Amino acid sequence: MGDESEESWICRKLLNLREVAYQFLKIEVKDGRNCHFWFDDWAGQGRLIDTTGAAGTILLGVQRHAKVCDAVTMDGWRIKGQRGRRSHDLYNSIMAIEPPRPEDGSDIILWRHSEDDYKVVFSAKQTWEPIRPRRSKVVWFLQGVPRFSFILWLAINNKLSTGDRMRQWGITQGCELCGERDETRDHLFFTCPYSYTIWERLARRLVGSDINPDWQWTVQQLQRMGGRGVDPCLARLLFQTIVYHIWRERNGRRHQSCRIRSVGLLIKP
Ligand SMILES: [Zn+2]
Incomplete structure (x- = not known):
């Protein structure tokens, strides 16, 4: 007490x-429509906004509230920063990811069950014990x-x-x-x-x-x-x-x- x-x-x-909650979630990008470019963990490196700060939105030319699908065209990723001293690494790491495609279906939210184990399952009835790190x-x-x-x-x-x-x-x-x-x-x-x-x-x-x-x-x-x-x-x-x-x-x-x-x-x- x-x-x-x-x-x-x-x-x-x-x-x-x-x-x-973000520490317990990551997103497997499919069509990129449910996933925030800067605020969801989809690129395997946490939230991008935490890495770059607000400056990242200008360096990469992706708006603060963009979804991941907003950063692609038919031809693939539409981001800037290839030659930027600060944005270069991030640029390359995103370019290495398969761009989302509308025909891939919906993005998948994954909940952390243990250190490296993410699953789709989330139930309000379930105990939280299994997912607590x-x-x-x-x-x-x-x-x-x-x-x-x-x-x-x-x-x-x-x-x-x-x-x-x-x-x-x-x-x-x-x-x-x-x-x-x-x-x-x-x-x-x-x-x-x-x-x-x-x-x-x-x-x-x-x-x-x-x-x-x-x-x-x-x-x-x-x-x-x-x-x-x-x-x-x-x-x-x-x-x-x-x-x-x-x-x-x-x-x-x-x-x-x-x-x-x-x-x-x-x-x-
Ligand atoms: Zn009452």
Whole structure:
């Protein structure tokens, strides 16, 4: 209780989410349409923007938000920098890669299972244990994520000890977060105005504008997003992170073991 990790809250974690998740992802380029040239790891050397900085976009003549397919023509790669002192090596390493072709199908997101082993599989229900790198310095992944997926697994199977489960024992328990009389899984995620505010604000960009408070819809939507692109993967990661923290906040209030955190506090950077 009360160690450093317990205090590090959802906000900081979520802001770092994209950065952190990239260490677990790489993309096998097929048509290059789902892969960001500068921000995804597709060339086998991490994110190119981390290597070159913003200057790279000018040296190679590829726009900051270009997809990999934007950097090719019918004749192959369309990049500059062949003679540049700083861009020369990068230029050559990209030219050595087979350019994406529309007929090759969709890019494939690969999740790291161990040091050099990448697989297509990502499931929100699965434990994160197999994909956590054994020697990572990314503390919150090591500590947090297996717990996140466990709580999510309980939630998906409706096995969390919510108020409606205790009613059969004669105990009445409302929602600790908003005061609603019946606490159910579906209320907590995300009919409850407290949780919905958090989910809606953080997930809208990833899940889309038709986001809504219904649990089944949300789970189905996350599944329906498919495995393509980085955003669906991040959306699932965000989902289990939020479910975990809301459940934790609810328990903290119920057992009065922590101070109450407002919505603002939970999502504030
Ligand atoms: Zn509530």
